[in-house]
Amino acid sequence: MTPKGVSLNPNSRKTKxxxxxxxxxxxxxxxxxxSSSIEEEVRTRSHKIKIAAYLSMARAVGSRRAWSRALxxxxxxxARRHNMIIRRRSFRLKKKRIIKNDPQGEPSQTKKLRQLVPxxxxxxMCSLLEETAHYMTxxxxxxxxxxxxxxxFAK
Amino acid sequence: MDGRENEDVGFQxxxxxxLHCPSLGMSTNPLPEKISGMIMSSVSMYKPSNGADPFFSxxxxxxxxxxxxxxxxxxxxxxxxxxxxxxxxxxxxxxQGTSSTGQLVRYPSNSSFVELVQxxxxxGSGSFSEMANSFGFPDCGQIANSGCPxxxxxxxxxxxxxxxxxxxxxxxxxxxSCEGAIGSSPNAKRRKRASDSKNSPxxxxxxxxxxxxxxxxxxxxxxxEPDEKKPRIEHSKGSNLRGKQAGKQAxxxxxxxxxxxxxxxxxxxxxxxxxxxxLAERVRREKISERMRLLQELVPGCxxxxxxxxxxxxxxxxxxxxxxxVEFLSMKLATVNPELxxxxxxxxxxxxxxxxxxxxxxxxxxxxMNSSHHYPHGIFQGTFPSIPSTTPKYPLLPQTVxxxxxxxxxxxxxxxxxxxxxxxxxxxxxKPEFQ
Numbered sequence: 001m002t003p004k005g006v007s008l009n010p011n012s013r014k015t016k017x018x019x020x021x022x023x024x025x026x027x028x029x030x031x032x033x034x035s036s037s038i039e040e041e042v043r044t045r046s047h048k049i050k051i052a053a054y055l056s057m058a059r060a061v062g063s064r065r066a067w068s069r070a071l072x073x074x075x076x077x078x079a080r081r082h083n084m085i086i087r088r089r090s091f092r093l094k095k096k097r098i099i100k101n102d103p104q105g106e107p108s109q110t111k112k113l114r115q116l117v118p119x120x121x122x123x124x125m126c127s128l129l130e131e132t133a134h135y136m137t138x139x140x141x142x143x144x145x146x147x148x149x150x151x152x153f154a155k
Numbered sequence: 156m157d158g159r160e161n162e163d164v165g166f167q168x169x170x171x172x173x174l175h176c177p178s179l180g181m182s183t184n185p186l187p188e189k190i191s192g193m194i195m196s197s198v199s200m201y202k203p204s205n206g207a208d209p210f211f212s213x214x215x216x217x218x219x220x221x222x223x224x225x226x227x228x229x230x231x232x233x234x235x236x237x238x239x240x241x242x243x244x245x246x247x248x249x250x251q252g253t254s255s256t257g258q259l260v261r262y263p264s265n266s267s268f269v270e271l272v273q274x275x276x277x278x279g280s281g282s283f284s285e286m287a288n289s290f291g292f293p294d295c296g297q298i299a300n301s302g303c304p305x306x307x308x309x310x311x312x313x314x315x316x317x318x319x320x321x322x323x324x325x326x327x328x329x330x331x332s333c334e335g336a337i338g339s340s341p342n343a344k345r346r347k348r349a350s351d352s353k354n355s356p357x358x359x360x361x362x363x364x365x366x367x368x369x370x371x372x373x374x375x376x377x378x379x380e381p382d383e384k385k386p387r388i389e390h391s392k393g394s395n396l397r398g399k400q401a402g403k404q405a406x407x408x409x410x411x412x413x414x415x416x417x418x419x420x421x422x423x424x425x426x427x428x429x430x431x432x433x434l435a436e437r438v439r440r441e442k443i444s445e446r447m448r449l450l451q452e453l454v455p456g457c458x459x460x461x462x463x464x465x466x467x468x469x470x471x472x473x474x475x476x477x478x479x480x481v482e483f484l485s486m487k488l489a490t491v492n493p494e495l496x497x498x499x500x501x502x503x504x505x506x507x508x509x510x511x512x513x514x515x516x517x518x519x520x521x522x523x524m525n526s527s528h529h530y531p532h533g534i535f536q537g538t539f540p541s542i543p544s545t546t547p548k549y550p551l552l553p554q555t556v557x558x559x560x561x562x563x564x565x566x567x568x569x570x571x572x573x574x575x576x577x578x579x580x581x582x583x584x585x586k587p588e589f590q
Contacts, residue, residue: 025488042486042489042490043486043489045489046482046485046486046488046489046490047485048489049485049486049488049489050481050482050485053481053484053485054481109464109467109468109471110467112471113467113470113471113474116471116474116475116478117474125443126439126442126443126446129443129446129447129449129450130446132450132470132474133446133449133450133453135474136450136453136454136470136473136474136477137453139474139477139478139481140477142481143477143480143481143484146481146484146485146488147484149488150484150487150488150491153488153491154487154491
């Protein structure tokens with residue numbers, strides 16, 4: 001299907017994300033069946049795809065935003081943290097609360113929001129809201145692109 | 156060179172029109188000619204890429220045409236006047252300054268200008284440095300250094316955070332004329348005026364009051380440029396604030412030496428506590444409410460919600476639903492057989508067509524989504540609107556679960572929906588957080 005004179009912005013977040021994600025997907029194509037069951041294979045594969053999606057989105061945003069930086073850091077150190085958790089179960093890393101939040105903030109919702117937005121644990125309320133807004137827009141584009149890709153494959 | 160001596164004289168004249176020099180032409184003023192002559196000579200040393208000849212021809216027109224080719228900042232003159240019909244800085248300048256300043260505005264945030272400004276006083280350095288950029292930094296600096304040594308003091312007074320000069324603003328004040336960024340020159344004036352007034356212990360918001368005054372005086376709409384506005388000046392554009400400030404206009408507020416740093420200047424409103432803590436608290440609250448308003452616009456279906464708590468709930472639900480959608484889509488992608496030829500442009504064009512077709516289709520804004528849950532997937536072609544595109548391709552997953560998930564995802568509707576929490580067993584594994 002040829003685009004009917006539709007102009008694409010090559011620098012938009014959407015195209016950047018789409019490029020990276022599609023590239024990651026194409027690299028991930030592994031037609032060799034894994035020994036484990038199909039369901040588990042699908043699960044691991046979907047997990048990988050999810051990680052790839054978040055990673056490409058964070059890369060498309062770059063280091064400009066706190067949430068993208070936190071997300072990139074988290075994804076990069078996943079393997080390390082995974083190993084530490086498995087190998088050193090007795091040794092627990094204590095997380096330091098860096099910023100004591102203002103006591104006026106609402107406890108339950110703010111905490112939940114902090115858990116949702118990457119990097120939200122160490123932000124004050126003001127920047128948390130800002131990062132949430134940006135994160136929401138990026139998530140929306142991510143969902144749109146992924147949906148288009150999925151439909152493209154599903155045809 | 157004759158230009159240099161004359162330009163010394165020119166700067167001592169009070170810098171009225173010396174800063175219009177980068178326009179390089181159309182000046183009734185003899186002064187900018189000489190300065191531009193010097194610019195010309197300096198430019199000539201660097202062999203502009205399309206030949207030095209146009210620079211030395213008699214008329215200014217070649218320069219203008221040259222500017223159009225090479226995007227020289229200041230050399231654009233009458234030819235490009237039409238461009239500046241609506242410049243970001245609609246400053247009422249006497250003569251050719253409009254073009255220069257208008258052009259200058261476009262490069263306000265180039266950090267390299269900072270050094271240039273200190274070295275090239277009062278050449279409307281935005282434009283000159285634009286030329287200089289193409290020709291090389293240090294040599295230009297030398298030329299200018301030899302030219303105007305005595306203005307360094309005034310320049311350095313301007314501080315390091317300055318970008319392009321805008322001399323038209325501070326025409327009245329020769330020392331500040333070369334100061335640079337527009338935001339800083341009204342600040343300088345404020346500082347000067349502030350020295351006369353008494354210092355008050357409370358931080359005041361100078362932005363609206365003082366700058367309005369200075370603006371009206373200079374008849375320049377500097378502050379329309381949002382980029383130039385340093386973050387330290389807090390904008391509360393509520394009309395009530397202005398009205399209440401009008402009563403306090405007579406009193407000069409001073410920021411002391413805090414205008415340079417990242418302080419937020421807030422003025423106490425009429426009838427409110429003037430404690431510094433409560434002022435800071437109010438600023439913080441206003442910031443938060445402003446962000447909440449932005450978020451309200453982002454989250455669909457939240458126009459009627461008033462109140463922070465409910466809004467936060469909505470936001471949390473929305474983010475959670477988005478993350479679950481990502482999970483679901485990644486699962487979907489995992490089960491789809493890969494096609495080897497993935498065309499990005501195709502996909503993106505589909506995306507664009509699709510998004511033009513139905514805005515907000517993905518998130519199921521219409522409550523009638525349940526009946527046609529395939530709607531967001533296959534609308535773009537319009538040829539198979541009634542074929543659910545998702546179901547036949549997933550023999551691996553139980554289709555009922557898939558449909559349920561789809562429906563529940565689209566049903567969320569950004570009201571707290573218990574169905575979201577009760578997705579099928581598959582969804583139980585689909586936690587948005589990574590392990």
